[in-house]
Amino acid sequence: RKEVEQDPGPFNVPEGATVAFNCTYSNSASQSFFWYRQDCRKEPKLLMSVYSSGNEDGRFTAQLNRASQYISLLIRDSKLSDSATYLCVVSASNDMRFGAGTRLTVKP
């Protein structure tokens, strides 16, 4: 089983749509969880951390279910600028393991 597994995508959605990404992780000792965003041929950048109680940052909502080892990201009212690859990142110790990413394209 892969350490961090994500929806393969790609997701092609119209502007204004709501889209959800899922991620599962295999290491039950994982303690820190993040969503990163990567634009084409660029470095990953932190989108948001994921907290146990769930957290929201503007149009973005992240959820964590430790029992199911599952993380989600919800994007509401998607914008053209949201087009990117979204990376689920999980950390158990002195490393941070990335999922393969889910590609999102938002179309006019």
Added chain:
Amino acid sequence: EPEVTQTPSHQVTQMGQEVILRCVPISNHLYFYWYRQILGQKVEFLVSFYNNEISEKSEIFDDQFSVERPDGSNFTLKIRSTKLEDSAMYFCASNPSWSGGTNTGELFFGEGSRLTVL
């Protein structure tokens, strides 16, 4: 705004040659990482470094790889004898802190060094 800088941005080398990729992490950060990303594939963890020693490494980080922090600023990744399959983007990242086993900060990535092995 402080940033992680990497050099070179692109290096082309012949198979079997040694390559050194350089990184200057953000100055007050304590943890340093190398990741690689083969074109079209996932970001793969190579190694983490803390207090002048490797703290964790992946199965990819075999004997042909080494890391060093020769002075207070540079953090280098050496690939001793490059193979075709080493062609990838190599990202350096730094992290300000950990607390009690939990990563409390984000990874700050450099723009990457693209390595092409011919």
